[in-house]
Amino acid sequence: MPKKAGMETWKKKRRKEYLEKKKYRYYIFCEGEQTEPLYFAGFKRLIEENPIYKDMVLIEIEPCAAETMRVIGMAERYMKKNKIQKGQVWCVYDKDSFPADDFNGVDLRAERLNKENPELQYHTAWSNECIEFWFLLHFAYYTSNNHRMEYISFLNDKFRELGIGKYQKNMKNIFDILMENGNPKLAIRYAKRIIKDGQGKTPAEIAPGTKVYELVEELGKYLPDEIEKNF
Numbered sequence: 308m309p310k311k312a313g314m315e316t317w318k319k320k321r322r323k324e325y326l327e328k329k330k331y332r333y334y335i336f337c338e339g340e341q342t343e344p345l346y347f348a349g350f351k352r353l354i355e356e357n358p359i360y361k362d363m364v365l366i367e368i369e370p371c372a373a374e375t376m377r378v379i380g381m382a383e384r385y386m387k388k389n390k391i392q393k394g395q396v397w398c399v400y401d402k403d404s405f406p407a408d409d410f411n412g413v414d415l416r417a418e419r420l421n422k423e424n425p426e427l428q429y430h431t432a433w434s435n436e437c438i439e440f441w442f443l444l445h446f447a448y449y450t451s452n453n454h455r456m457e458y459i460s461f462l463n464d465k466f467r468e469l470g471i472g473k474y475q476k477n478m479k480n481i482f483d484i485l486m487e488n489g490n491p492k493l494a495i496r497y498a499k500r501i502i503k504d505g506q507g508k509t510p511a512e513i514a515p516g517t518k519v520y521e522l523v524e525e526l527g528k529y530l531p532d533e534i535e536k537n538f
Contacts, residue, residue: 329365332394333526336382340370341477343399343438349482350526353534360529365394375400375409379416379429386427393426397522402435403455407511410435414510433510434517439474441519442481444497445489452514491527491538495520 337343351366371381378398386396398417402410410433417429434440439458443449446465451457462474469488478484485491498520505513527538 330363331360331529332365332391333367333397334382334385334391334394335366335368335397335399335522336378336385337368337370338372338374338378338400339438339476340372342481344368344370345477345479346438346481346485347399347522347526349486350523350530353531354526354529357529357531359531364529366526374403375405376412376416379413379420379431382429383420391427392424394428395525396427396429397432398429399432399438399519399522400434401437401455402433402511402514403437407509410511411509430521431510432517432519432522434519435510435514438517438519440515441494441498441517442474442485442489444494444517445485445491448493448497448500450501450515458515486534486537491523495524495538 335347337347347366347368351368354364354366355361369381369385371378373381378400382396382398385391398413400413413433414431417431420427420429437455437458439455439462440449443458443461447461449458449461459474466472466474466484471484471488485494498517501516502513502518505516510516510518524538527535530538
């Protein structure tokens with residue numbers, strides 16, 4: 308028993324030393340278990356391969372299998388449990404059919420948490436109504452407030468047109484597909500335009516809309532030069 312306790316203490320010490328080496332820290336909590344984590348894993352892989360930033364940037368991706376308010380709740384508990392006091396916490400979640408009050412409530416909760424510790428800031432990368440809307444923007448400017456199945460149908464048609472096959476929520480190479488066949492820079496521009504047009508509205512009222520681009524822009528800064536130019 309003492310030996311095991313000693314090993315745990317050693318692991319915690321090593322983790323603390325590892326964290327302290329990282330200048331930029333990102334903790335990404337995803338509502339979904341596969342689609343969003345797989346997408347952001349593409350950024351993590353490239354950043355960790357980038358010799359300029361690999362020792363400076365920490366990216367942790369946590370699948371939550373939870374919706375809206377539960378995502379930020381899990382993020383809070385994770386921060387407290389691991390005694391993390393510095394970094395950026397990103398909550399990635401969809402509107403889907405969840406109540407507007409819950410969806411809007413994540414933004415409000417993040418604002419309150421950010422007043423507690425200026426070095427640990429919470430951000431919301433929401434999509435109304437789903438992450439597929441962000442993917443879609445890589446191929447077209449789209450403002451029709453349709454059901455999420457319409458966005459998936461659009462991606463199916465586009466992927467078939469490109470010879471990729473059918474879009475699936477758990478595609479392990481979704482990041483590479485969007486990078487190689489879509490236009491991330493245009494997707495960011497389109498998403499910003501939609502948010503600007505919805506100025507003064509709540510997240511639930513901006514339909515369709517997404518703020519995933521904010522996290523994409525943030526992570527894009529650390530990508531290798533030949534890839535960063537696409538963002």
